[in-house]
Amino acid sequence: MVEPGAGATNSSGPIRPEHLRPVALSALADEFGLVLDGADAEVTGATLRAQDAGAGYLFAALPGDRTHGARYAGQASTAGAVAVLTDAAGLDLIRAAPGLESVPVLVHDRPRSVLGEVSARIYGDPSSKFTLIGITGTSGKTTTAYLTEAALRAAGRVVGLLGTVEIRVDGTVVPSSLTTPEAPDLQRMFAVMLERGVDTVVMEVSSHALELGRVDGCRFAVGGFTNLSQDHLDYHHTMDAYFAAKARLFRADSSTRAQRAVVCVDDAWGVKMAAVAGTSVTTVSTTGAADWSVVGTVRTEPGSQTVLAATPEGSEVELTVPLPGAYNVANALLAVALSAAAGVNVGTAVTGLARVAVPGRLEKVERGQDFLAVVDYAHKPAAVEAVLATLAAQTPGRIAVVLGAGGDRDTEKRPLMGAAAARGADLVIVTDDNPRSERPEDIRTAVLAGARAVADARGEIREIGDRREAIAAAVDWAQAGDVVLVAGKGHEKGQEIDGVKYPFDDRSVLGELLDARVVDDAVDARPALRVLLVDPQAGIDEARRAVRELVALAADTGVGSAHRGGESARRTWVIAGEFADADGRDENARCVDHDGLGRQIVRLAVDQVIAVGEDLRTVRALHQGAVMEGSWGDEAVLVASPAAAVDHLRTRPAESPKPGDLVLLAGGELGETLLAYWREDAGLPVEVLTR
DSSP: OBOOTTTTBOSSSOBOOSOBOOEEHHHHHHHHTOEEESOOOEESEEESOGGGOOTTEEEEOOBOSSOBGGGGHHHHHHHTOOEEEEOHHHHHHHHHSTTOTTOOEEEOSSHHHHHHHHHHHHTTOGGGSSEEEEEESSSSHHHHHHHHHHHHHHTTOOEEEEOSSOEEETTEEOOOOOSSOOHHHHHHHHHHHHHTTOOEEEEEOOHHHHHTTTTTTOOOSEEEEOOOOSOOHHHHOSHHHHHHHHHTTTOTTOTTOOSEEEEEOSSHHHHHHHHHHGGGEEEEESSSOSSEEEEEEEEEETTEEEEEEEOTTSOEEEEEESSOSHHHHHHHHHHHHHHHHTTOOHHHHHHHTTTOOOTTSSEEOOSSOSSEEEEEOOOSHHHHHHHHHHHHHHOSSOEEEEEOOOTTSOSTHHHHHHHHHHHHOSEEEEOOSOOBTSOHHHHHHHHHHHHHTOTTOOSEEEEOOSHHHHHHHHHHHOOTTOEEEEESOTTOOEEEETTEEEEOOHHHHHHHHHHHHHHHHHHHHSOOEEEEEEOGGGOHHHHHHHHHHHHHHHHHHTOOOHHHHOTTSOOEEEEEOOOOOTTOOOHHHHHHHHHHHHHHHHHTTOOEEEEEOTTSHHHHHHHHHHHHHHOOGGGEEEESSHHHHHHHHHHOGGGSOOTTOEEEEEOHHHHHHHHHIIIIISOOOEEEEOO
16 A cells, blocks of 8 residues: 555645555556556546646546647646546647656547546545445435435434535535536545545436546445436437436446436426336335325424325334425435435434535525525526425515526526516516626526516516625515525525636625614614704793603603613703893893703703803803702703714713603704704614604
C-alpha cells in the first residue's frame, strides 16, 4: 500500500483517499481494451480536471464541443499526473506538445465510455464494498435521499449521502464544489467514504449521470424511482428519451442496473418503469395497489402528516412524514421501502424519518412574521403545481409565488411553469432564476406568456427582473395568514448571469427581507404619540381648558403620572410658550396668569412641562410656577426657542415624548417645529387629536 503524493487532500485540490493500491496502466489496458502508447506506469487517482490532478494521477482528456481535453495535458502533467486517457485525436495533440513526447497515454475510441469503470478500478472498486442506493426520477430525489439517509442512520448504519445539495459522511458535510460529480470524482469520493467507515451510500442519480456514463463503475445494490415529468428536454429532446436515460438504472441489459428496484407507480411512467425493472422490482404507491401502499390518513398537522401504510408482508405501520404534501408521503414511503430493501427493520426506518429537514424543499423561513414564507426547489411545471396545491391545502390565506426559469435549459417548460403558477397563486411575480448565457427578459417573457394565457388565473401577475426586488415585493404584499413561496432555486447559493455566479441564497435574502418587514411592522404597530394642539393666540383661559382636557383624556386611556409608574409608563406633557392676552392686561398680570397655569399643570398631575421662551418673563413665570408647586427640578424645563426645544429633546432621548405619550402642544411656530422633528427626524408615529 502506498500513499498518494497529495495525502488526504491537496492544498488547493479536492479531498482524496489516504491509502490506495497503485494500478498499472498495462493492467487497465488489458482489462478495458485500451491501447497503451508509451511506457508502463502506476496510477493512484484519476480526474477530468487538469487543475485537480495530483501526484500519480491519470488525466482523462476527453473530446469536447469547443476544445479537446488533451490541450490541458501539460497543465495536468505539471500538477503531478503521470498518464493520460484519451482518444486518437488527443494522442496526436499530446505527442505534438513540447515536453509530453514520452508521457504514457491510454487510448480508446470513446474514452468517456470506459472512464467510469477505469476510475472505479483505480480507486479500488469502492461501491462493491458497501451498499449503494441510487435514486432517480424528476422530482423528489433530494427529499427521498435525505429521508432514506435518516432511516438508515436510525438503524445504526454509517451513511454517505451524495446529492445536489451537499455531500455528507455520517451526517457531517464534506467540503465539495461538486453538484453533479463526474465518474473520477464520484469514485474518489466513494473511496474517501469507505476509508471513513461508511457502510451504506445514498446517491441521487440524474438522467445526465446515467446518459453520460458518470455512474458507470457503480455497483448499485438498490435503485429507486420517484416519478417522471417534463424536464431536461433541451438535452433529451423527448419524454421517451428522458425515460430511457432513467431506465438505465433498472434495465436488465444495463451495466448500471441495480440488483433490486423500488419504483413509485403513482404515475404512468412509474408503471412503465416497474415493467422495465421486471421481477426484481418492489412497487410503492400512495394512490392504489402496490407492495407498499397508503391505507389512509391518520392525522395532519402543520408541516407534517401521519398515514397508515401497508407493507409487503401484509402488516400496517404508522408513518409520520415531517413535510407537507401528498408527494412527500410518496417520497417517505419510497424511502422506507428503499431502506427495507437495504436490510433495515421497517419500524426502525419509520422512526428515523420523524425529524428530517431537507434544505430548500418547502423550507420554512421564520422571522416572527404573521404569514408563512417558504423556499422550494420547484423548477418544473409539475413541481410548481404540486407545491402550490400543498400550500393551498394548509392555509386559508392568499398565496404569492416568486419564480423564473433557468437559461440554457428546456425552453418548452417555461410557459408551462407560468401557467402552473397562475392557476395556483393569487400573486405571480415572474423574475430571473439563473439566466446563464440567455437574455433574462426573453426567459421572463416566455414564463409570463404562459401565466397570462391561463383563462382562470386566480389573481395578479407581475414582472420584476431583479430577484431580490421580486422577493421584497411578495413580502410587502403578504398579510396575516398568507403564504409567500420563493420557487426555483431552493438550496442554491448563487445566481448565474452571463457566465458569472453571483452570491444569492433565496433563504438568506427572504430572511433579511422578513427581518426588515418585522421591524417595520413593529414600528408601525407602535402606539402613536398623541398630540393636542392649542392656539397660543386663544389666551390663558383656553390654555387652562386644554390642560383639563389633556388630563381627562389621560385618565380615560391610562396615561400619566410616569414619575410614579416606572420607566415603561406612558407620560403626559405640556410644551408651551407665551399665551396671548385679549384683555390688554399689563406684563405683571400676564406673569401671574402664566404662573397660575404652571401651578395648575402640576396640581393636575401632568408629568412634564417644557416652557419655551426664556427671554420672556411670562414664560419664565410659567416655568417657575410649575417648579414651585411641585418642586420638579429638572422635570420642569425652560428653553429659549422652538429650535432649543428640539435640541433638548434630541440630546435627552430618555426625557423626551415617546409613542403612547400624550402631549399638549402650543401651536404656531413651536407646534410646527416639534411636529416636524417628531415625524421626520425622530421617526415617531404622531396622531394629532381634534379638540
